[in-house]
Amino acid sequence: MAILSKKIAQADQKNCVACGTCTKVCPREAIKVHQGCYAVVDSFKCVGCGMCATVCPANCINLIDREGAGKHEKEVV
Numbered sequence: 001m002a003i004l005s006k007k008i009a010q011a012d013q014k015n016c017v018a019c020g021t022c023t024k025v026c027p028r029e030a031i032k033v034h035q036g037c038y039a040v041v042d043s044f045k046c047v048g049c050g051m052c053a054t055v056c057p058a059n060c061i062n063l064i065d066r067e068g069a070g071k072h073e074k075e076v077v
């Protein structure tokens, strides 16, 4: 069974400019740009390292408590 981190990244889809920078630095390939529109985080892959938030030029990624993750964004398989 996978051990999930307490934190998870969440992208603000309204402010995401779909540049893809976050996808290049994620060590887990956990964040993807959905249909060229906005970034979506795979909550099962994300380990909450914060790398994506550090490089995002739109400053639209936040680390949130995993408990509340997935309520405001769509999942991408």
Ligand code: SF4
Pocket (backbone or CB within 6 Å): 008, 009, 025, 026, 027, 028, 029, 030, 031, 041, 045, 046, 047, 048, 049, 050, 051, 052, 053
């Ligand atoms: S917090 Fe880390 S693991 Fe999660 S999406 Fe961002 S770069 Fe990937």
Ligand code: SF4
Pocket (backbone or CB within 6 Å): 011, 015, 016, 017, 018, 019, 020, 021, 022, 023, 033, 038, 039, 055, 056, 057, 058, 059, 060, 061
């Ligand atoms: S780096 Fe930021 S603006 Fe660029 S795709 Fe990722 S979340 Fe969107």
